[in-house]
Amino acid sequence: MASRRSTNFVCSRCLGNGKAFFSTSVRARQQNLNHELPPAPPASGYTRLTNRALIAIAGVDSTSFLQGMVTQNMLMGKEPVSAARRTGSYSAFLNSQGRILHDVFIYPMTGDTSVDADGDPHWLIEVDKDEVKNLMKHLKKHKLRSKLKIRALEDGERSVWAAWNEGAESRWAAYNLDSDFPSKFSPASLVAGCIDTRAPGFGSRLLTPGDGDLLAHLPDGPSSSSSKFAGGEVGLETYTLRRILHGVAEGQAEITRESALPMECNMDLARAIDFRKGCYVGQELTIRTHHTGVVRKRILPVQLYHEGNQPDSNSEMPIYDPHTTISLPPDSSGANISKTGGRKGRSAGKFINGIGNVGLGICRLEMLTDISLTGESSQYVPSQEFEVSGGDVRIKAFVPPWLREHITAGIARRAPTPRPSEGHEGFRARDMVEQLEEEEAEAEERRQG
Numbered sequence: 001m002a003s004r005r006s007t008n009f010v011c012s013r014c015l016g017n018g019k020a021f022f023s024t025s026v027r028a029r030q031q032n033l034n035h036e037l038p039p040a041p042p043a044s045g046y047t048r049l050t051n052r053a054l055i056a057i058a059g060v061d062s063t064s065f066l067q068g069m070v071t072q073n074m075l076m077g078k079e080p081v082s083a084a085r086r087t088g089s090y091s092a093f094l095n096s097q098g099r100i101l102h103d104v105f106i107y108p109m110t111g112d113t114s115v116d117a118d119g120d121p122h123w124l125i126e127v128d129k130d131e132v133k134n135l136m137k138h139l140k141k142h143k144l145r146s147k148l149k150i151r152a153l154e155d156g157e158r159s160v161w162a163a164w165n166e167g168a169e170s171r172w173a174a175y176n177l178d179s180d181f182p183s184k185f186s187p188a189s190l191v192a193g194c195i196d197t198r199a200p201g202f203g204s205r206l207l208t209p210g211d212g213d214l215l216a217h218l219p220d221g222p223s224s225s226s227s228k229f230a231g232g233e234v235g236l237e238t239y240t241l242r243r244i245l246h247g248v249a250e251g252q253a254e255i256t257r258e259s260a261l262p263m264e265c266n267m268d269l270a271r272a273i274d275f276r277k278g279c280y281v282g283q284e285l286t287i288r289t290h291h292t293g294v295v296r297k298r299i300l301p302v303q304l305y306h307e308g309n310q311p312d313s314n315s316e317m318p319i320y321d322p323h324t325t326i327s328l329p330p331d332s333s334g335a336n337i338s339k340t341g342g343r344k345g346r347s348a349g350k351f352i353n354g355i356g357n358v359g360l361g362i363c364r365l366e367m368l369t370d371i372s373l374t375g376e377s378s379q380y381v382p383s384q385e386f387e388v389s390g391g392d393v394r395i396k397a398f399v400p401p402w403l404r405e406h407i408t409a410g411i412a413r414r415a416p417t418p419r420p421s422e423g424h425e426g427f428r429a430r431d432m433v434e435q436l437e438e439e440e441a442e443a444e445e446r447r448q449g
Contacts, residue, residue, distance in 0.1 A: 037322050037356045038238045042231025046163035046214050047239035051251065053129040054158055054207070055136060056109075058122030059148030066123060069093060069142060069281055071262060072106065073274035084108060084121055088194025088205065090272045092262055093138060094282025098289075100260045102127050102135050103250065103267075105205050107192040124153075124192065124207060126160055128251035142281070156211045162196065162239055163214065164203025165229060191217050198270040199246040200402050241355050245320060247301040247400050249360055253333070254299075254352050262286055263295040264362060269406045294373050295365075295410075297349065300397045302361045304328070304354060304388075311396050313382065318398050324357040326393060336389040337361060337368070351388045351395065361397060368397040371407060 057066065063084045067074045072091035075082040088107040092100050105126040127135050132152050139150050193206035208217045213233070247266070249255050255265050267273055268290065275290050289295065303311045303318040304326050311319065328351075337349040349363040365371045368386065372378045386395050399407075 037324070038235065038241055039322055040320055041238045041242035041245070042234065043167060044165040044229050045231030045234045045238075046161055046229050047234055047236060048214075049160040049162055049239070050236060051129050052126050052160045053132045054153040054160065055125040055127060055132065055139070056122065056151050056153060057125065057139070057148055059120050059146070061146040062121050062123055062148045065143070065146045065148055066106065067277070068279065069139075070104070070106065071267065071273040071280065071282075071286065073277040074106070075277075088192060090194075090197055090267075090270055092267055092272055093135065094262070094280075094286070095258055096281060097258075098261065098282040098285030099258045100255055100262060100265065100267075101138060101257060102131055102252070103255050103265070103272075104135075105194065107194065107207055109192060124158070126205070126207070128253075131252050131257075134257075157209075159208045159211055159214070161206040161208065161214045162203060163206055163229065164201075164242075166201055197272075198248045198266070199400070202246055202248065237355065240353075241320065241358070244301060244353070244355060244358050244360055245318065247299065247360065247398075247403065249299045249352060254360060256334075260362075261289070261295075263289055264297050265299050266403065269403060295407075296373060297362055297364050298403070298407075299352065299360055300363045300369070300399060300403075302351070302354075302359050302363070303396045303398065304357045304359060305394050305396070307385075307392070307394060310385065310394070316398065316401055318358045318396075320356060320358050322356065326357045328354060328388065328391060328393060332388060332390065335391075337363070337386050337395055338389060340385045340387050340394065348386055349397075359395075361395065363397045365399075365407070369399050371399060371404070373407075373411060 059065075063074050070091040070093055072089045074085055076085045077083055086108055088105060091104055091106050093102045093104065095101055107124045107126070109122050109124055125135070136150065136152060143150065190209045191206065193204055196202045196205050206214065206217075208214060215229070243250060249265055262268065262273055263286075273286065273290075275287060301318050304324075305311060306326065332351055333353060335351045336347045337351060338347055339345055346367075347364075348367040349361050352360040352362060354360070361368075363369065366373060366378045366380060368380070370378070370380050370382070372380075387393060388395055
């Protein structure tokens, strides 16, 4: 069944133009498992992330403890004068096999006596709300004799926000990404945050005390702050849609616990991994993959469509249609992506999550995209269509421009250096050295004669 066409389309690239693509007053009423689809996300806005929770770690050993547990570097500067970082960051906890346990944001805290009253270093870890108990168990398992305290914050103690303004630079929000620069917020405000590095221009992550509105805590106050977020506060599903359009996975419903690898989840691109830091749990496989391996699967944004309605092959990103009639079965998460037609062959990936006609999938790059990782023949055929198992929905993967650049740079880095040909500068230099050695040998013979 063909989907009903609409002019109210939006892609993540177009969101940055700051234009209104869909009015909330004419929201499409589409029944998708008795659920109304959200409108396209505004170019600027903010969302209270009720699906995330916080864990506090405080104590003399808190920084060194985290340094040995997460993929991010918790220290800034060079040895022996390195100090605890003053900026929040995206990171991950891994198991000993290098698989992701939890994707997290970690924030340094200062002046918050509710976290630590002794003046020791302390941190807040933002994690999937359903995974708080698992992460607490993991932390306590590795605590041993470290001098630190761990506790989960209660609901209402602090609020977690995602904020974005695609028409302006995001550095106003909290931190300078390129240096260890302190927050623009006053320490007395108890607001923490960081730039969300999971996709270019994706916005900021902010923590505020209590359960009040975000705008009340911004440096300029509610009156002038509202202009920074012209779209106002939007629902959690609108934020999820925006994540999907940018190809960003979040939480263990999308980043499968003890299964997903960091690079497959684009954590190398998201600056969640410091490949120069010392040992941490799961480091060995991560470093080996970075230096010698090939990442054949990655999380990508995908377009869902019905047969005969194939998306434009020239488009770089999926296009969201709030009027779509596409619906997936309730158990589609984790369903295989396979070729249409006769023999299915090898699975091309797995569908992760979706809203309407867009979603995320863990995709084999050389089957679902035109990227060739090793220089050998690719399995990609432009005319080949793929489907999500268990339904009649077709699926097409897209490689965001920033991810394509990152993959291409990695391929070039791993490529062997070709042997120089005759006449190359390297050979001329070698010939000159040999000639000088011969002349010196002849001169030495004449002196001896």
